[in-house]
Amino acid sequence: MTTKNVVVIGGGPAGHHAATNAARFGANVTLVERDVLGGTAHLRDCVPSKSMIATGGAMSFARRLDGMGLARVETGIEAAHLRDRIASIESRLEESVRGLLESQGVSIVRGTGRLAGPNEVVVTTEDGEHRCPADAIVLATGSRPRIPDWAPIDGERVLVTRDAYPPEDIPEHLIVVGSGVTGVEFVHMFSSLGSKVTLIVSRQQVLPHKDPEAAAVLEQTFLDRGVELYKGARATAISRRGDEVEVVCSDGRVARGSHALLAIGSLPNVEGLGLDAAGLTANDWGFIDVDHNLRTSVPSVYVAGDLSGKLPLSSVAAMQGQKIAEHIMGLHDGRPHRHIDYDKAASAIFTEPEIADVGLAEAEAFATGRKIRVTKVPFSANAQALINDDPRGFVKIVSDPNTGHVLGGSIVGRHAAELISVVALAVSASLRVQDIQEALFVYPSLSEALIEAAE
Numbered sequence: 001m002t003t004k005n006v007v008v009i010g011g012g013p014a015g016h017h018a019a020t021n022a023a024r025f026g027a028n029v030t031l032v033e034r035d036v037l038g039g040t041a042h043l044r045d046c047v048p049s050k051s052m053i054a055t056g057g058a059m060s061f062a063r064r065l066d067g068m069g070l071a072r073v074e075t076g077i078e079a080a081h082l083r084d085r086i087a088s089i090e091s092r093l094e095e096s097v098r099g100l101l102e103s104q105g106v107s108i109v110r111g112t113g114r115l116a117g118p119n120e121v122v123v124t125t126e127d128g129e130h131r132c133p134a135d136a137i138v139l140a141t142g143s144r145p146r147i148p149d150w151a152p153i154d155g156e157r158v159l160v161t162r163d164a165y166p167p168e169d170i171p172e173h174l175i176v177v178g179s180g181v182t183g184v185e186f187v188h189m190f191s192s193l194g195s196k197v198t199l200i201v202s203r204q205q206v207l208p209h210k211d212p213e214a215a216a217v218l219e220q221t222f223l224d225r226g227v228e229l230y231k232g233a234r235a236t237a238i239s240r241r242g243d244e245v246e247v248v249c250s251d252g253r254v255a256r257g258s259h260a261l262l263a264i265g266s267l268p269n270v271e272g273l274g275l276d277a278a279g280l281t282a283n284d285w286g287f288i289d290v291d292h293n294l295r296t297s298v299p300s301v302y303v304a305g306d307l308s309g310k311l312p313l314s315s316v317a318a319m320q321g322q323k324i325a326e327h328i329m330g331l332h333d334g335r336p337h338r339h340i341d342y343d344k345a346a347s348a349i350f351t352e353p354e355i356a357d358v359g360l361a362e363a364e365a366f367a368t369g370r371k372i373r374v375t376k377v378p379f380s381a382n383a384q385a386l387i388n389d390d391p392r393g394f395v396k397i398v399s400d401p402n403t404g405h406v407l408g409g410s411i412v413g414r415h416a417a418e419l420i421s422v423v424a425l426a427v428s429a430s431l432r433v434q435d436i437q438e439a440l441f442v443y444p445s446l447s448e449a450l451i452e453a454a455e
């Protein structure tokens with residue numbers, strides 16, 4: 001049997017999981033990356049945003065120490081330390097990805113890849129062009145922030161997310177445009193770090209696609225922190241005059257601050273990928289259509305991660321990479337296997353309190369008329385939440401009233417991003433509420449609220 005040649009373009013979670021797994025299953029793999037091993041969106045957005053949020057969380061915890069019976073301590077930002085911390089996390093993660101790839105014998109090529117045909121990739125490096133023949137090609141080039149023409153991004157005071165880890169100085173007054181997951185995380189991040197923040201919310205609720213009860217808890221926390229909400233307002237223009245930034249909204253309101261940050265979604269990286277050469281085209285949204293095996297209309301070409309237009313999460317990108325490797329290497333042939341069920345992917349918003357959910361949402365069931373049972377337990381009755389001096393939020397479990405199967409859930413509160421894993425496992429393994437209820441969890445723990453919600 002001849003060894004398969006696999007070429008992967010992009011070294012983010014999607015690409016490096018495809019590469020390491022294909023190599024582990026016996027392929028001869030080349031991975032092409034033009035920027036950072038580990039992924040630009042992953043290592044220059046996802047991870048630093050969570051690192052800044054952790055720093056902000058430590059600051060807001062310090063401000064609440066009196067609730068723990070301790071004297072308050074004054075904290076201040078050490079911008080240089082913060083920058084070093086973020087750089088060190090990025091380089092440690094990049095090294096770990098490099099180590100994983102090298103341990104599986106993947107050849108890493110630093111350069112820009114493009115398709116030259118259905119079975120060939122051309123890589124432009126500092127030394128010139130190199131041709132890589134391939135039995136299978138994985139496109140995993142990720143996405144970048146969407147920048148409309150009315151937003152003159154300068155990386156100094158008019159920013160996209162990647163410019164803000166951390167900015168030279170913590171903004172005195174930040175205007176965040178966009179109230180989806182990324183926007184609210186930035187509001188939380190900078191309000192924790194001491195900035196005054198104004199949030200432009202195009203609808204009447206932040207997080208328009210999330211559980212309204214969860215969004216309401218977050219909105220209240222923002223208001224308690226003095227965050228200004230411009231609801232029902234769309235930004236239409238941003239301009240900078242010296243040290244002042246102005247955001248003009250569709251309803252005539254104008255927000256003025258020291259910095260503006262745009263968080264209005266992302267665009268797939270398809271430019272220059274040579275789709276034509278392989279007989280591929282991007283769809284109307286710029287993504288490349290794939291089947292349930294993440295294979296394009298050209299059988300030798302697969303797409304993973306943000307470029308697939310499925311669910312833009314690092315966890316999903318990694319699983320897509322793994323599934324593609326299994327498919328290329330024939331591991332699915334004649335064997336039972338599961339396709340990715342995107343409806344069962346857990347996700348979290350790293351605000352304070354955290355918001356996490358998985359599976360069927362209450363509002364979604366209501367909209368489709370599906371009969372469900374919803375149980376909700378507040379953390380205010382949970383011993384560990386009181387011990388932590390943080391009883392905000394709740395656990396909600398959605399189940400099938402006839403069979404008891406867990407269909408979904410949402411959690412608002414401290415460590416919600418960790419706690420949701422129990423519900424995610426229940427949804428993915430088709431467990432019933434009774435299975436959660438009969439599990440013996442630790443006392444005292446926040447997880448106990450899950451048992452109560454399952455009763």
Ligand SMILES: Cc1cc2nc3c(=O)[nH]c(=O)nc-3n(C[C@H](O)[C@H](O)[C@H](O)COP(=O)(O)OP(=O)(O)OC[C@H]3O[C@@H](n4cnc5c(N)ncnc54)[C@H](O)[C@@H]3O)c2cc1C
Pocket residue numbers: 009010011012013014015032033034035036037038039040041042043045046047049050111112113114140141142143161182269272273304305306307311312313314315316317
């Ligand atoms: C602000 C922010 C916060 C986020 N937070 C979270 C979170 O908390 N949890 C979560 O799960 N997800 C989060 N995400 C989403 C997550 O970062 C992405 O879904 C994930 O990184 C997608 O992985 P990827 O491999 O598709 O893309 P990337 O991580 O961007 O990797 C793609 C790689 O391809 C390379 N590339 C592109 N074109 C070429 C080419 N032609 N040749 C060679 N290399 C190329 C790029 O340099 C890049 O390194 C966040 C995103 C943002 C913007």
